[in-house]
Amino acid sequence: MADSRITNSGAAALTFHPLTAEAPRPAAGAPAVIVMPGGGYTFLAPHEGEPVAQWLNQLGFAAWVLEYPVGPQDFHPAPLDSARAAMREARSQAPGLGVDPSRIGVLGFSAGGHLAAHLAAGPDTADEERPAFAVLCYPATSWHNFGQADDDPLLGPGSTPEQRRAVSIELIAVPQTPPTFIWHCADDDTVGVDHALSLTQRLASLRVPVELHVFPTGGHGVGLAQDMTPAGTWTSLCAQWLRRTTTHE
Secondary structure: OOEEEEEOOOEEEEEEEOOOOOOOOOOOOEEEEEEEOOOOOOOOOHHHOHHHHHHHHHOOOEEEEEEOOOOOOOOOOHHHHHHHHHHHHHHHHHHHHOEEEEEEEEEEEOHHHHHHHHHHHOOOOOHHHOOOOEEEEOOOOOHHHOOOHHHOOOOOOOOOHHHHHHOOHHHHOOOOOOOEEEEEEOOOOOOOOHHHHHHHHHHHHOOOOEEEEEEOOOOOOOOOOOOOOOHHHHHHHHHHHHHHHHOOO
């Protein structure tokens, strides 16, 4: 397992989780995913990091887990800068790791879902930094709806409505956004399902291939949601989508 340090306005760690020795390796290299745990931009949830990388390995995907900088030490754009650097680093490392640099996507939970979505859909993302696909798990994408100017974990204290709109993905997403898979729970009272709905509507209006699944129960922060019904079916649905999306014709 390789550990690569990325330095921006804050420090970030990019940890590689290779495929097992017995896993098949396509001649062009395996697809891969950069995993971005959630934690409200104040911490990183362990259950949304390494266990997710291991699940991806079982599907035939190499994976990196990104430990991006968070507040109160680092506010925006430090997390986004680290995600951009992580994608550049992953694509640079890919050939030597048996990974196809053209098939590296992102997968994020909650705040990590916001970060993954910003990298995938943002208007200022460079071509070499934009992922090939994105998986967004109960993502906090509609930042202007939080109304948290006095204690904004992403933008810092005193954030303005204009600043919050500028990081609201359903307002800034561009047609270059890659294929996107989104799932959410209708009873999520931490990040409302409207975040997923509004982003899906935006992507559909841009003709971006998008797949959305809303489960009636499950709440927030459940990660792989093992042994949960019905939210736990997201992994099998996502696995099918990943195979369709990353298979070379």
